[in-house]
Structures are given as C-alpha cells and as structure tokens.
Amino acid sequence: MTKPGGNFFEDFKLGQVLEHATPRTITDGDCALYIALTGTRFPVHCAQPVAHALGYRDRTVDDLLAFHIAFGKTVPDISVNAVANLGYADIRFLSPIYPGDTLSTTSTVIGLKENSSGKNGIVYVRSISCNQDKKEVLSWIRWVMVHKNSNTPAPETAVPKLPEFVAPADLAIPAELDAHQYETAITGGSRLWDDYKTGERIDHPAGMTVDDTDHTLATKLYQNNARLHFDDFAMKQTPFGRRLMYGGHVISVCRALTYDGLENAFAIAAINAGTHCNPSFGGDTFYARSEVLDKWQIPGRNDLGALRLRLVGVKNLNLAELTATHVEQNGKTVYHPNVVLDLDYTVLMPRQ
Amino acid sequence: MTKPGGNFFEDFKLGQVLEHATPRTITDGDCALYIALTGTRFPVHCAQPVAHALGYRDRTVDDLLAFHIAFGKTVPDISVNAVANLGYADIRFLSPIYPGDTLSTTSTVIGLKENSSGKNGIVYVRSISCNQDKKEVLSWIRWVMVHKNSNTPAPETAVPKLPEFVAPADLAIPAELDAHQYETAITGGSRLWDDYKTGERIDHPAGMTVDDTDHTLATKLYQNNARLHFDDFAMKQTPFGRRLMYGGHVISVCRALTYDGLENAFAIAAINAGTHCNPSFGGDTFYARSEVLDKWQIPGRNDLGALRLRLVGVKNLNLAELTATHVEQNGKTVYHPNVVLDLDYTVLMPRQ
Amino acid sequence: MTKPGGNFFEDFKLGQVLEHATPRTITDGDCALYIALTGTRFPVHCAQPVAHALGYRDRTVDDLLAFHIAFGKTVPDISVNAVANLGYADIRFLSPIYPGDTLSTTSTVIGLKENSSGKNGIVYVRSISCNQDKKEVLSWIRWVMVHKNSNTPAPETAVPKLPEFVAPADLAIPAELDAHQYETAITGGSRLWDDYKTGERIDHPAGMTVDDTDHTLATKLYQNNARLHFDDFAMKQTPFGRRLMYGGHVISVCRALTYDGLENAFAIAAINAGTHCNPSFGGDTFYARSEVLDKWQIPGRNDLGALRLRLVGVKNLNLAELTATHVEQNGKTVYHPNVVLDLDYTVLMPRQ
CATH class of the missing domain: 3.10.129.10 (Hotdog Thioesterase)
Structure with a gap:
C-alpha cells in the first residue's frame, strides 16, 4: 500500500x-x-x-x-x-x-x-x-x-554490488527476433553492426527544443507524479525557479536524436549507467553525441550484434563547440555546464 | 441542423x-x-x-x-x-x-x-x-x-425544478460491476468507503500547472469549439486579455489531483452541481481540496457505496493558506479570488 | 538509402x-x-x-x-x-x-x-x-x-509539365463510397453540393491560435524532421529568430476552421496548388476564407459532386479587415502580410 x-x-x-x-x-x-x-x-x-x-x-x-x-x-x-x-x-x-x-x-x-x-x-x-x-x-x-522523518536508529549499512555494465552474456535476446532478413532501406541508414568501430564518435545532426508543455505532457503520460515536474507555482519558490524536466524524458529526446547515424540500433538491450549532469528546463534545445564504447558479438547468433554506446546529451550549445564533456572549475573536474546527460547503454543492431 | x-x-x-x-x-x-x-x-x-x-x-x-x-x-x-x-x-x-x-x-x-x-x-x-x-x-x-437577436416577444417563463443532488436511489450502478474482489493494492490507497467520514476534509498534496497548450489541446480533443478557448487574437481584445480555460478541463485536472487521498473512488456516478467561481488561464497551477458531504449505502449491494463529495479547486495558492472558500468583499460574500471550482459530485467506492 | x-x-x-x-x-x-x-x-x-x-x-x-x-x-x-x-x-x-x-x-x-x-x-x-x-x-x-555542394557541371534542364489542377475525370472516387444515404444531421450543416455557387465566398467564423508546442508536436507526429521547425536554439541565429511552423500544419488548421460553412466537404480529392505566402510562428492565430472556384459533377454518380475551392489562410487579422489577398508594395503586387496560405483544392460533397 x-x-x-x-x-x-x-x-x-x-x-x-x-x-x-x-x-x-x-x-x-x-x-x-x-x-x-x-x-x-x-x-x-x-x-x-x-x-x-x-x-x-x-x-x-x-x-x-x-x-x-x-x-x-x-x-x-x-x-x-x-x-x-x-x-x-x-x-x-x-x-x-x-x-x-x-x-x-x-x-x-x-x-x-x-x-x-x-x-x-x-x-x-x-x-x-x-x-x-x-x-x-x-x-x-x-x-x-x-x-529521514524520525529519530529511529540507523539500520545496518548494506550496499549492493552494482555491475559496471550488463555483460554480453546477460543481454536478453527475444526468442522470436530474427534479423536475417533485415533490410536497411526501411531505416535509410546503411551502416550495420559490422560497420561501427569502437572509439568512433558521432555528432548527430539534429537538435530538438522541448517546451514546458512537451515535458509535462510526457511525464504525465508516464504517470510519473514527482511534483517538481508539474507544479510551477511551488517550483517558483525553489532555487530552480521553475518546473524541472524529468531526466528520463531527456534520455528519450536524445535517443530520438541519435536516429541519424544509428538508424539500425533498433532495440535497447540494456542501460548500464547514467548521469543527469545538469538540470533541464522547458525551452532547452537538445543535441546528441554518441561514442561507441564496445562491440560485442551475440553468442550463437550471426544476424545481430550489440553495441555499447555512450550518449552525451547537450543543451543550448552547438556540438562543434563542445571540446570536452568535463571542465575544470575551482580546481575540480565537473561536467561542462551544457552537458545534461551522460548515458552508457547497449543496443542491438543487425549484422551484414 | x-x-x-x-x-x-x-x-x-x-x-x-x-x-x-x-x-x-x-x-x-x-x-x-x-x-x-x-x-x-x-x-x-x-x-x-x-x-x-x-x-x-x-x-x-x-x-x-x-x-x-x-x-x-x-x-x-x-x-x-x-x-x-x-x-x-x-x-x-x-x-x-x-x-x-x-x-x-x-x-x-x-x-x-x-x-x-x-x-x-x-x-x-x-x-x-x-x-x-x-x-x-x-x-x-x-x-x-x-x-436575443431580434424583438420577438418574450416566451412564457418556464423554469424547471432542479434536483439539489442525484438521490442515492437514482444512481445508476452498472449491472456488470462487481467490487467483491477489489484489491486496494492496485491503487495504493488503503481507505475504502467504510473508512471515510462525513465532514472529513482532505487537502490533496499535489499541484498541477496547466499551460495554454495543455488546455487548448484538451478542449480541441473534446471537440468543444467555443471560441473563447482558442482564439488568442480575439481574446486579447476582451477584458480577459487572453484565452480562457474551458471550465470542464479544470474539473478534470482537479479530479486527477484527488487521486492521492481518494484512490479508490473509481467511478463518478453523478455530478450534483458545480460553480466555476473564477476564470482560469494558461499557466495557472491548480490544487484540490475534498470534503465528504455524505455517505450512502447502495441498496442491495454490500460491495460498494457512494460518497457525495465537494471538490474545491484552487489556483496559485498553497491550500494551507486557504482558510475559507468565501471572503467578504464590499459587504458581499463572494468566492475567494483563488478558488476556481466548487463541485458537488458523487463517486462509487468499494467497501471493506 | x-x-x-x-x-x-x-x-x-x-x-x-x-x-x-x-x-x-x-x-x-x-x-x-x-x-x-x-x-x-x-x-x-x-x-x-x-x-x-x-x-x-x-x-x-x-x-x-x-x-x-x-x-x-x-x-x-x-x-x-x-x-x-x-x-x-x-x-x-x-x-x-x-x-x-x-x-x-x-x-x-x-x-x-x-x-x-x-x-x-x-x-x-x-x-x-x-x-x-x-x-x-x-x-x-x-x-x-x-x-549544390560541388562543381559538377549542370545537368540538362528538364522541367515537367504541371497540370493547373486535377481534372474532374482524374479524381479518384473510392469504389466503396456511397453517399445516397448521407444525412446532414450528422454534420449539422444543411448545405450540400447543389447549394454552393461558383464564385461564392465564405468567411469561416472561428479562429485558432497555434502555440509552439502545438506545431512542433504535430510536425513530430508527422515524422517530418526538417530542422527549422524544431531547433529553437539554431533558429534564433537566423533572420526568423525562432522556430518556423511547418506549412502543412497551417493547411490542417485552416482546413479544420472551414468546418463551419463546409460541414459536408467530407473528403479531399485533390490539392491542385498551394502557396505558403508568409511564414507562421508559434502564437499566431489563424482564420480561414473559402471561395468556390468551380463545381463539377462526377461522371456516373448522382450521390456526390466535387467542389474546387480556394482556401485563404490569414493570421492575426480579422477577416472583415481583409479586403484583398494582395497588396501593392514598392510597385509590385505581393501577398498581404497577414495572408499565410493560398490553397487550391478539390473536395467531395454529397448531393441532395
């Protein structure tokens, strides 16, 4: 309950x-x-x-x-x-x-x-x-x-061991999935799993502005009722001064932007880790940069492989001007103020 | 026609x-x-x-x-x-x-x-x-x-007798409805019909900002074509100065806000009366207060009962600061300027 | 590809x-x-x-x-x-x-x-x-x-012959379509094909404001990824200064506005020509004027006819103030600055 x-x-x-x-x-x-x-x-x-x-x-x-x-x-x-x-x-x-x-x-x-x-x-x-x-x-x-809301004593500390990433052997490949007949014409993107190289970087060409109504409609559709996304009156009284965009929706917008360049990454198999580096607000325009972190064959399958990708989401900055995701600030290395998302995830992609 | x-x-x-x-x-x-x-x-x-x-x-x-x-x-x-x-x-x-x-x-x-x-x-x-x-x-x-658009003589006055509320015996209970197996785990709210008390008041915790696009999308979805909701250019020349929110959508938003506290009020059986006390506009943030006006058993049914509720919709004001729905203004009792909705309605709710 | x-x-x-x-x-x-x-x-x-x-x-x-x-x-x-x-x-x-x-x-x-x-x-x-x-x-x-992106020589010029309009004989009438039982009560508009006259003009009564979120949601729904509709950050650096509305959505909004006056124009059979006369932006309010350009019987059918219509879309101007779609500017005849759409299209409409 x-x-x-x-x-x-x-x-x-x-x-x-x-x-x-x-x-x-x-x-x-x-x-x-x-x-x-x-x-x-x-x-x-x-x-x-x-x-x-x-x-x-x-x-x-x-x-x-x-x-x-x-x-x-x-x-x-x-x-x-x-x-x-x-x-x-x-x-x-x-x-x-x-x-x-x-x-x-x-x-x-x-x-x-x-x-x-x-x-x-x-x-x-x-x-x-x-x-x-x-x-x-x-x-x-x-x-x-x-x-905490009371003075109950602290519980015994228990911190689970977290995997750095979902191992290739642990990726769930649907039994019904068969990419042998895959045709790239239906996506318009000619590059398949074999064509990507570890270390490769893609600056995706499109940008997308997300208005307040966009992200609040999305978050209500998801029935995520965390109040800081919806209550502008209350948020005006916080340091943010306005509604905060649900970070998950930033992931969605950036994933959509990766289409031009990763057209055949048809399924997400895992998200390994993610950081919402800076807050996003209505009116922000997002851009996406991808890096191929790793390439994995799928045991027993020659029709598709997995790509481990880094997805960097940037707001209100031309990607060409982003030389590094991190900057020095008061002697500390922190995220560049325009970087909003640093996601590590794994996609499935057909092979040639 | x-x-x-x-x-x-x-x-x-x-x-x-x-x-x-x-x-x-x-x-x-x-x-x-x-x-x-x-x-x-x-x-x-x-x-x-x-x-x-x-x-x-x-x-x-x-x-x-x-x-x-x-x-x-x-x-x-x-x-x-x-x-x-x-x-x-x-x-x-x-x-x-x-x-x-x-x-x-x-x-x-x-x-x-x-x-x-x-x-x-x-x-x-x-x-x-x-x-x-x-x-x-x-x-x-x-x-x-x-x-009136012409000088036709006035018709004979005929004013229908309006019921103050839909009587319990007149509530339509769907024949197929059977709440005997209802599980509160699916709503997350543990309180059922027997747990509410007449006179009880609930200040629902969440608030919801409605932008101009939200309420105009909604009202177009409803195919309600009353122009004052859509035509900002014409409305700028009225005392409102802008598009007016469809009052029905305010009811919808406030009803959604009542979820936290009335989770098991799964169906509206009747709306007894309602007042749109003040106009609402894009950008307003709504909050909802409920009062239990009455509790009715449903003849012949032990699986559910009816609650007659008052739903007060408030905008741009913390509910804690709303001491009364009405205020004195120039010697008259009027609605508090932040109260936008005063609705009297009846819901069905499973019994224990 | x-x-x-x-x-x-x-x-x-x-x-x-x-x-x-x-x-x-x-x-x-x-x-x-x-x-x-x-x-x-x-x-x-x-x-x-x-x-x-x-x-x-x-x-x-x-x-x-x-x-x-x-x-x-x-x-x-x-x-x-x-x-x-x-x-x-x-x-x-x-x-x-x-x-x-x-x-x-x-x-x-x-x-x-x-x-x-x-x-x-x-x-x-x-x-x-x-x-x-x-x-x-x-x-x-x-x-x-x-x-052009290179110095390749110019190809041989080839300009196709474009029809001024889709001829009545070329209109595709669905085989399953049968308007003999059509009832005007379902649209609320009593006028059918026989009631309209060539040269007749209709100033449709309603207006519709389109916000930035409206047109960007629409254009994303259409999966039209032309960037000037979505990327406000980039568009701020252009002479437009902001996102440009997809012209096709302007057509849609104006077509919807024609409902009051053309209620029985239930299908578009052809679009003959169209001009987006001026750009549109979020916040613009649209109005629609129709002119009946021609009336055509459909060979072999007495249940419906075709109307060739001109649809003039106007923004931020009361139609009563639009005396002409064109004005003189520096000795040239150009579109009135508030006219955004000049569409020539053909609809099907039941006959009496």
Whole structure:
C-alpha cells in the first residue's frame, strides 16, 4: 500500500518488497503520443511490416516509453521524498512489450546506508516490471537519497554490488527476433553492426527544443507524479525557479536524436549507467553525441550484434563547440555546464 | 441542423429537441491523450486487468473525458452565443463507456426565461448522450444565458425544478460491476468507503500547472469549439486579455489531483452541481481540496457505496493558506479570488 | 538509402527513384492526436457509424494527416538541404486510408534545372505513397530549390509539365463510397453540393491560435524532421529568430476552421496548388476564407459532386479587415502580410 505522504528513510527495510500501484495498459495512443513528444522514427516501433519482418508479432512499444511508465510506478513509494535520484544501473530490457500489454512493477530494497548527518540515507532498490502474463519485461536497480522523518536508529549499512555494465552474456535476446532478413532501406541508414568501430564518435545532426508543455505532457503520460515536474507555482519558490524536466524524458529526446547515424540500433538491450549532469528546463534545445564504447558479438547468433554506446546529451550549445564533456572549475573536474546527460547503454543492431 | 451563427434566445422553444451533430467514436488514442493532459491515474481507465476484476469488459473511458466529449457536441447549438454558462445539475453517468464506443448527444429545451432587460434570456436544456446501440450513457441539465437577436416577444417563463443532488436511489450502478474482489493494492490507497467520514476534509498534496497548450489541446480533443478557448487574437481584445480555460478541463485536472487521498473512488456516478467561481488561464497551477458531504449505502449491494463529495479547486495558492472558500468583499460574500471550482459530485467506492 | 547529410542538387538524376525510409503505421492514436492538434470535426474521420453509412469499412484517416505523414518521409532525401520549398501540384488522394494502414513513400526525379548562379538548382519529384498491400493511396508532385555542394557541371534542364489542377475525370472516387444515404444531421450543416455557387465566398467564423508546442508536436507526429521547425536554439541565429511552423500544419488548421460553412466537404480529392505566402510562428492565430472556384459533377454518380475551392489562410487579422489577398508594395503586387496560405483544392460533397 502506498504510504500517504510517501516513505521516509526509516520506512525502508532490507529485503522489503513493495508492490507498486496503478498497473498500466500501454496502447497505440501512448505510442502515437510518444512519437509526437520525441520525434522518434525507429520503424520497429511504428511500422507493423518492419516489426513482422524482424519476427515480432506486432510493433514493439518503444523501450524507453515502456521504461518510463514502469519506472513511474515506483515514484509514489520510493522517491516522492527523495532528496536526489543518485543513479541507476543494470537496466535490462528482458522481453518485447507490445501495444495492449499491461505492466506492473515491484521493487525490493537491496541496500540501505544512512548518511553521517543522520538526516537522510540512501536506499537501493531492484525493480522488476511484469506484463499481464507475469512475464518479466524490465528490471533495474536505482538508488535515491531519502529524507529521514524520525529519530529511529540507523539500520545496518548494506550496499549492493552494482555491475559496471550488463555483460554480453546477460543481454536478453527475444526468442522470436530474427534479423536475417533485415533490410536497411526501411531505416535509410546503411551502416550495420559490422560497420561501427569502437572509439568512433558521432555528432548527430539534429537538435530538438522541448517546451514546458512537451515535458509535462510526457511525464504525465508516464504517470510519473514527482511534483517538481508539474507544479510551477511551488517550483517558483525553489532555487530552480521553475518546473524541472524529468531526466528520463531527456534520455528519450536524445535517443530520438541519435536516429541519424544509428538508424539500425533498433532495440535497447540494456542501460548500464547514467548521469543527469545538469538540470533541464522547458525551452532547452537538445543535441546528441554518441561514442561507441564496445562491440560485442551475440553468442550463437550471426544476424545481430550489440553495441555499447555512450550518449552525451547537450543543451543550448552547438556540438562543434563542445571540446570536452568535463571542465575544470575551482580546481575540480565537473561536467561542462551544457552537458545534461551522460548515458552508457547497449543496443542491438543487425549484422551484414 | 446547426444554425449558422448559432441559436439566439428567440430560436429556442419549450419542448424543442436538438439533435447535435458530429457523433464521436472514443478510442484508445483519446484515452492516452487524456492521461497526458491530466496526469490521471485511476487504474480502471488505464489498466485492463483492473477493469476486468471489477466486471467490466474493458477499461472504461474516464467519466469526465466522456462527459466533455458529449457536452462539446451541444456547444454549436446551445451555447455558442451564450453570455454565460450559468450552471448544470443532475449529471448522471448511466452506463460504462468503452474505447470504441460512439457517442451522440440530443438536447431538449426544458425551460425558458427572458431577462427583464429584454436583451437576453436563460435557456434550460436536458441533454442525453447515447452510444452506438442507442443506450443512454450520460444525462445532464444545464442552463445558459443567451443573447436575443431580434424583438420577438418574450416566451412564457418556464423554469424547471432542479434536483439539489442525484438521490442515492437514482444512481445508476452498472449491472456488470462487481467490487467483491477489489484489491486496494492496485491503487495504493488503503481507505475504502467504510473508512471515510462525513465532514472529513482532505487537502490533496499535489499541484498541477496547466499551460495554454495543455488546455487548448484538451478542449480541441473534446471537440468543444467555443471560441473563447482558442482564439488568442480575439481574446486579447476582451477584458480577459487572453484565452480562457474551458471550465470542464479544470474539473478534470482537479479530479486527477484527488487521486492521492481518494484512490479508490473509481467511478463518478453523478455530478450534483458545480460553480466555476473564477476564470482560469494558461499557466495557472491548480490544487484540490475534498470534503465528504455524505455517505450512502447502495441498496442491495454490500460491495460498494457512494460518497457525495465537494471538490474545491484552487489556483496559485498553497491550500494551507486557504482558510475559507468565501471572503467578504464590499459587504458581499463572494468566492475567494483563488478558488476556481466548487463541485458537488458523487463517486462509487468499494467497501471493506 | 538516405545519404548522411542529405542529397545536394548534383546528387539527383533525372528518372532516379528514391525509396524513402521509415514506413509508418497510422493508428487511432495518431488520429486522436490530430483532433487535439487541429480541432477538426469532420465526422467521417472520428465517428464509425458515419463512416459506415458512407460505405467505408471504418473511419478514414484524415486526408491531410495521411498526407503529412507520407510527405514527411521524403524530407530526409529530398528537402533536408532545400533552400526553399517552391511548390506542389497534382496532389491526388487515390484511396481511403484506415487506422492500421502502413504507408511507404517513393519519389522519382521528374525534372532538374540548375539556377544561373550555379549555386543551387530546382529538383522536381513525383512522390507516391502506398499502403501495406502496395496499393497507391497518395500521389503528388513537388519542387524544391536545393543547394549544390560541388562543381559538377549542370545537368540538362528538364522541367515537367504541371497540370493547373486535377481534372474532374482524374479524381479518384473510392469504389466503396456511397453517399445516397448521407444525412446532414450528422454534420449539422444543411448545405450540400447543389447549394454552393461558383464564385461564392465564405468567411469561416472561428479562429485558432497555434502555440509552439502545438506545431512542433504535430510536425513530430508527422515524422517530418526538417530542422527549422524544431531547433529553437539554431533558429534564433537566423533572420526568423525562432522556430518556423511547418506549412502543412497551417493547411490542417485552416482546413479544420472551414468546418463551419463546409460541414459536408467530407473528403479531399485533390490539392491542385498551394502557396505558403508568409511564414507562421508559434502564437499566431489563424482564420480561414473559402471561395468556390468551380463545381463539377462526377461522371456516373448522382450521390456526390466535387467542389474546387480556394482556401485563404490569414493570421492575426480579422477577416472583415481583409479586403484583398494582395497588396501593392514598392510597385509590385505581393501577398498581404497577414495572408499565410493560398490553397487550391478539390473536395467531395454529397448531393441532395
């Protein structure tokens, strides 16, 4: 049951299971709106014949749309009292999600660490989202700093071991997926897995401005009810001075921008790590830079491979002027003030 | 037939039936957009297994989305020349509406009263909306002040008797509805009908800013074509100085805000009365306060009961600072300038 | 294959065929969003019983929504390096498109003319969009001025002959369409084909403001990725100073505004020619004026006829103040600065 007012640090116990409320059926309506909100063009999500040719029974729901909806379910129980969303890891896309599927999310507390101030602490959860057939479709770890609301003694510190990245052997390749007949004409991008090189960098050509209505519509569509995204009146009284953009939507917009250059990266298999380096607001214009971190063959498959990519999201700056993602500031190395996203993720891509 | 330029007061005759144009099929697309526009999370509208568990054959269309669409059909014939929308009463939600259903609306003139100025008059209509099977799904009374456009003599005054509220015995409980197996885990709210007390007040915690694009998208989705919502150029030349938000959308946003505290109020059975106390505009942030006006058992049913609720919508003001909905102004008692909505409605809620 | 960076003038060859990428399945979600973005009310697109009564197997996708999506597919190959979109002609709506259909677009280069400067040239293409059954559903010619990127010699000049308008005999009337049982009550407009007169002018009463989020959501929904619509940061450095509205969306908004006065113009059969006379931006309010250019009977059919219409779109000006679409400026006749659209198109309308 969702605790009115949300959970505070002392409410979480190691091993505790939280069944999140409000399951959600994802429909064609959600998918259409997601296209309008991001401009995404990956055809496996919006062209039925393309999905069929890959062995899917229908267009798949965009991986990030599904993730945002599944993630949004955890907010009332996990992060509504969060001081900060500190990070996430080991995000696995386990099985295709189709329009009509209903997602439910459950979280397990896998780590707790009270901060030395005694005023808050870090909660680590593993969240799993299942479809209506109880099949696991998404799994991820995240950790948030949550306020304490009482003087209960600190729990024993337990910090889970987090994988640096999802290993190739752990990537879930859908059984029905078959890229042998893949035709690049349907994406317009001629480069396949074999054509990319580790270390290669791509400055994607397009930019996208996101207005306040865009990101608030998106975050409401995801049913993520964290208030700082919606309540401009209250946010005016904070140092931000205005509504803050949901970081997940920044990921979506940047992923959509990567289309020109990564046209055949048709599925996200994992998100290994991610940092929201600076806040984003309505009116910001985003640009995307990709780097190929690694290339992996998929055991037993010659029709597709995996690319581990770094996605750097930049706002209000021509990419040509971004010489480095980090700068020196008061003797410290920090993110460049225009860098908003530093994501490490893994895609599937057909082979020649 | 819709009269070009709309009907004026002298065009309405007691007993006249107006068959409104442009029936509308409500789809999953409309439902997804409604989630994005309001942030609503009531799972019976967006999670198929939850709807099935309640006996419905599919997710039901949000009661207010259906109402706004049905209501919008009446605008070209009834209120396009309205001086003011004065009120509505006896709004009954008669039967569940499902994605794929097509609504058509018909109105009957049930009252006429020319104002003493002779320049305008009040028209009372009973409107009924049917689905594609001619089944009545919605019924309501509203009254509007409409301009006169000629010197025709005043009609005989006829003012219908309006019920103060829809009596418990008149609430339409869908035959297929069965809440015996209802699980609160799916909403996250543990309180059921038996847990609420008459007189209880709830200040719902979240706030929602509605931008100009939000409310104009919503009102276009509802196909309500009252021009003052859309034409910023013309509205700039009025005392408002800008587009006016459709009051119905304010109801929708406030209803969505009540989720945290009324999670199990899964269906609206009636709207008894409502006042749009002050105008709302793009950029306003809304907050919602509920009061339990009454509790009713449903004859012959032990699985659910009805709550009569007052919903007070407030803009740009912390609810904690709202000590009363009314204030004294020049010796008169008027609504507090930040109160925008005062709604009296009835919901269904499962029992323990 | 889409050329990274897009095609320049020297990349186009007479007779060359370009198979555009990213086919698109149009769903109920797209249709709902289109209603919200334009306020359109033509019931054949949003009311299943109305569509059935006309012989269609389902609601048809709005003609312009389908056109914008089909057209958007050509942008990466044809016009991403365009100096200007010069015009289009002979746009034919060949077959109804239903929710669930998937559109793919192919273009053939039918004309080339290098400009005397040697810096750019005009490319003429015929584009054809097919559904998933390879049935042609849309066909159009457009011509764009494209930059040269090298010193290749000019190709032989070839300028196609463009029809002034789609002749009545060339209008595609769907075989399943039967308007004998058409009832005007469903649109609210009593005037049918026989009631309109050549030369007649209609100033449609409503106005519609389009915000930045509206037109960018629309253009992203159409998957038209021309950057000047989306990248406010880059556009701030151009003489426009801001994002430019996609001209096609202006057509959509103005077409929706024509509903009051042309309620029974249920299908667009052709667009004969069109000019975007002045640029449009977020915040502009649009008004529509129609003129009946011609009336055509449809050979072999007494249930419907065709009207050739001129649609003049005006922004931020009361239509009553628009005495002429053109004005004298420095001795030249140019479009009135508030006129944004001059469209010549043909609709189908039932007969009495």
